[in-house]
Amino acid sequence: MNAEHPAQGQAQLKYLELLLRKGMQEEARARLEELVRQEPPVAAACYLLAVLKGEDGEAREAADLLLKTLALEPENPKALNALGAALRQMGQLERAAAAFAEALRIEPGFGEARINLALLLKEALRFTEAEELLRIGVALEPGSVRLNYNLANVLHAQGRSLEAVAAYRETLRLDPDHLDARQNLLFALHYSPQFGRREIYAEHLKAARSRPFRPSRQDPPARPHPGGRIRVGYLSPDFKSHAVASFIEPVLREHDRDRFEIFCYANVAAPDATTARLKGLCDHWRDIHGMADHNAAALIAGDGIDILFDLAGHTSGSRLPVFCHRPTPIQITWIGYPDSTGLKEMDYRITDALADPPGTDDRLHSEWLLRLPRTFCCYLPPAEAPELAPPPCGVNGYITFGSFNNLSKITPEVIALWSRVLRAVPDSRLLLKAKPLVDHGVRGRILATFMEHGVAAERIALDQGQPGTREHLEQYQRVDIGLDTFPYNGTTTTCEALWMGVPVISLSGDRHCSRTGASLLTNCGLADLVTTSEAGYLDMARQVAKDRETLRDFRAGARDRMRRSPLLDATGVTRELETVLAELWATSRKQ
Template identity: 50%
Template sequence: MYQHSVSYFLEPLLAHHDPARVETFCYADVATPDAVTERLQKLSHHWRSTRPLSDEELYEQILGDRIDVLVDLTGHTGKNRLQMFARKPAPLQITYLGYPNTTGLAAMDYRLTDIDADPPGLTEAYHTETLLRLPRCFLCYQPLSTAPAVLDLPGKTMGRITFGSFNNLPKLTLSVIAVWSQILHAVPDARLILKVRWLEDEPTRQHYLDLFAAQKIPPQRVKLIGMIPDADHHLNFYNNIDIALDPFPYNGTATTCEALWMGVPVITLAGSTHVSRVGLSLLNAVGLPELITHSHQEYIATAVTLAANREHLANLRSRLRPQMAASALCHGMAHAQAVEATFHTEFSKWNL
């Protein structure tokens, strides 16, 4: 619970919980608290610093707090507490947000999602948990209050289209690079910007330039940017991008929301698993179904068509932030109400 992509989606939920219906306990394993930690702590009714606690001690703490619904935000990511969850300290245990897959734990009862990310009948076989589908997007995004302004379409001043992706490198598979290269071949004056912290490493940079070179994309058409530590400067770099390309089969989440907030349309390729349908869920929530594709060919064609219409791109850029702000993706109150209603319904079933 600090400056992390999960916090952008947790904060609006905590901020809009109804205190007459919900009493919140946050168990925070934070080594270095920051301003985000302080905000989240103020939004929680009870704050427990768990970093010094063993799994056994944390289990006893949760039992003592008499928690009805315990929500996991880490899954199989680093420093998780799944061994503690396996002991079942709460009657209902739900995994959410931080890990886009099943925990595989019999003790984890549910996974919170929505009908777009996990359509009924499509992904149940991949989960040990029962899927709880919210009526709207399973995510609610809170943009930075200090986010920079959306500037004019860079394609107008640069005289060429710039595609971009700020997603983590493991998502950039050979298939992704091949498809993105086909887009660059079809839009011969375009360039591609990739930004992620690992690109500060020279051998890593050269490796990715070599992968594009194998697709006959010269290095001058691919710009590689390393880490920009300041959040505002990071967001401001989207003002260099005309169109964002979502990787597949592992879509972006926070990066997609950031791009949209900065006026940059995101093209996604929907698949048949949760991680490959997050982009679909986000774009439907914002009201941009035309940016959702279902094949490599459609993905390429959508990117090429969008790049060819700069007037449309400029109009889309100017209206994206207010459109997103008014959408389900940024409606914290409605999201919190939906989550509360879902939790109450499932707990009532258990408590019969």
């Protein structure tokens, strides 16, 4: 294409685009390369070839081509957006942000560039800027599914669950089949006490009726019957440095290999050292990341799996639609999600009688509840944990309460009760640690809420967190007493606090996520730290804060106490689980 024959050149580019749509990549690329080598190069050809390079993961080559495009067409917003994407792949985040921002300056209604910049800001924990950017986008384009969805995610990351729920619902109004929005909505409903159990269960059943959970290929995949050991599969996106790994690793390690053959189906985008360690604890490892649901189901069925576990529920990276293809005769959900999946194809959910007492809990599940005799999980303490140190009140002269929970769990109701605790314990302080607290807007909102309840800002310490496990756990040396969140209790955070010698006061409620604390603490012989009312929570905090000698003794004996508990009895809990699995398998063979 040249300046003398622009119409001919445009026709040639349209032809090349047609070749690409038909999958004739090699021929199209060869001609694009020719157009790029022309003097001057053809801007549109540079852009098209850059897009292809980007799709192939050749970010540097794509960036070079896009810079050529922009040298010819400096005001090309699509090229700027693509350049931002390439620079982001290369780790040049500031230059990527500048490219996205320039695309928006030229074309404020360019939603893709706006979302790309917002995602970059969100990953940098600049939530206030990301939210403002997305709100402008929604105002410009109220019907954009992606803008509304990303706004919901940014709100949820800041701990603003009610606003996030509204934004997820708006996303689903625009696109009822948006799987991620549907699952994120379900998860977000658990954080606020304003949503009742029956409402939450109804939403799960509604989700189960939506198209993503109703695959067009309903016939179950063919599966062999190998006989011999019971074949158990675990499917998870969290076979990596993640809370779920701390609870599944001891089970994988302790399974009786004479009776059970273990398969792991990993939906892991970025494997890490934990992934490698878990890979060595199973008989067979299958990577299903990027695999279509029906293909993953066929793989699982082809492996002859007898019992398949979901370890994620409605959380990020979940592959619940795979279970809707019914690749195995017995399907169970466990560990990664605190509620029913709502799916008729999910047969059972593993729990215990403390986290899910018999009665109402059974009626608000689409699965049968299987209660292990003692605890619904076992925990693997981090090998990097530092040694125990005396409680800091001995040096400080005052009590420091603390919570390292996900900020989404720290609702206005939680802050209101914690404020009462601080007012009831003179000179006490509160340490909150969560990644979003690096954002000035998030920090300001949290401090303002405490101040509304009569607690001065200087009594609240906000920590954005530390990069390493050891550094993270060392921060418990700044805490005398842990305060659990409600209605969504801590799980990993409670286990970590107890391992670091910090007692945790927990408010027990009417659902699994608000009784996790009761299960963990009771199994560690600490049922007296569990309360069932705000008044009891306040009184318990006051009592524990007064007895500093007991705090010292508690910390000194913390690890021996946990080692004697069912929570660290990986062998025993795994045997209890295996007894249940063997009974389920024997029963299914008789049917």
